[in-house]
Amino acid sequence: MRYALISDIHSNLEAFRSTLQDIEKQQVDKICCLGDLVGYGPNPVECVDLILSLKKKGKLEVCLPGNHDQAAIFGAEGFNYMAQDAIEWTGDCLERSGAKASDRLDFLGEITQPQSRFFQKNELLFVHGSPRNFLNEYVFEEDVEDFKKLEDIFSYVSKKFSAKYCFMGHTHVPGVFVNNRDGGKYEYHSPKDIQDSFDGKFKLGSEMLLVNVGSVGQPRDGNPQSCYVVLDYEPGGSNNYLEYKRVDYDVAKTVGEFERVRKSCDRLHIFLSERIKDGR
Numbered sequence: 552m553r554y555a556l557i558s559d560i561h562s563n564l565e566a567f568r569s570t571l572q573d574i575e576k577q578q579v580d581k582i583c584c585l586g587d588l589v590g591y592g593p594n595p596v597e598c599v600d601l602i603l604s605l606k607k608k609g610k611l612e613v614c615l616p617g618n619h620d621q622a623a624i625f626g627a628e629g630f631n632y633m634a635q636d637a638i639e640w641t642g643d644c645l646e647r648s649g650a651k652a653s654d655r656l657d658f659l660g661e662i663t664q665p666q667s668r669f670f671q672k673n674e675l676l677f678v679h680g681s682p683r684n685f686l687n688e689y690v691f692e693e694d695v696e697d698f699k700k701l702e703d704i705f706s707y708v709s710k711k712f713s714a715k716y717c718f719m720g721h722t723h724v725p726g727v728f729v730n731n732r733d734g735g736k737y738e739y740h741s742p743k744d745i746q747d748s749f750d751g752k753f754k755l756g757s758e759m760l761l762v763n764v765g766s767v768g769q770p771r772d773g774n775p776q777s778c779y780v781v782l783d784y785e786p787g788g789s790n791n792y793l794e795y796k797r798v799d800y801d802v803a804k805t806v807g808e809f810e811r812v813r814k815s816c817d818r819l820h821i822f823l824s825e826r827i828k829d830g831r
């Protein structure tokens with residue numbers, strides 16, 4: 552099976568559309584979305600509709616909830632003021648989105664049920680944040696030196712879920728953590744490392760992995776291009792691998808959408824459109 556793993560779309564319709572066009576070329580069987588479909592960006596209604604159309608076509612394996620999807624339905628908790636303003640505007644937008652408003656809200660309501668917060672298929676585990684805190688925990692590259700944290704997270708993957716490879720989003724920073732302490736840290740590979748050292752294809756071998764798939768709509772690794780992962784995987788297969796993909800999209804068009812929204816309300820702060828220009 553070939554999967555496209557996408558995450559953190561954040562209501563960026565242009566990024567989402569361009570990413571789906573790129574995914575079409577990869578001949579994947581299914582798409583898994585690891586959460587944060589909405590929040591921050593200017594086109595929540597269109598992004599929910601796009602995911603609903605993937606579901607209707609049978610292309611969607613799963614859509615997990617992110618903390619922003621959760622906040623759109625249940626209210627923002629622990630958000631900074633910019634994220635909170637944006638998610639409250641998102642909720643209002645969806646509620647006032649006409650005849651299909653209830654379909655859209657029902658979908659977000661469905662994915663934010665407690666039993667929908669992770670998805671497992673054989674030894675593959677999918678979450679938004681981390682396997683021990685599905686919605687809110689961040690696992691950053693700096694954590695390679697936090698042995699207790701990574702040891703605990705890897706042990707959740709193997710003991711609680713009997714899984715081996717865990718895919719996540721939430722930080723908006725792509726990279727692979729390997730359950731192997733190399734010197735004073737856990738082994739970690741950025742997409743650039745994977746390109747330079749493994750010719751772009753990272754093999755799923757005997758070691759457990761935590762894989763951050765990056766962000767479609769608001770990358771924060773200094774590269775504004777959308778990011779997603781193609782996973783080629785058969786249970787028990789010896790040629791299983793993952794590949795990071797970067798996709799150009801019309802950033803200026805998304806910035807224009809932010810400006811359109813700002814003409815009638817002040818709840819999408821300027822920083823949110825500035826940051827997508829340079830991927831921060």
Ligand SMILES: [Fe+2]
Nearest residue numbers: 559587617721
């Ligand atoms: Fe996010």
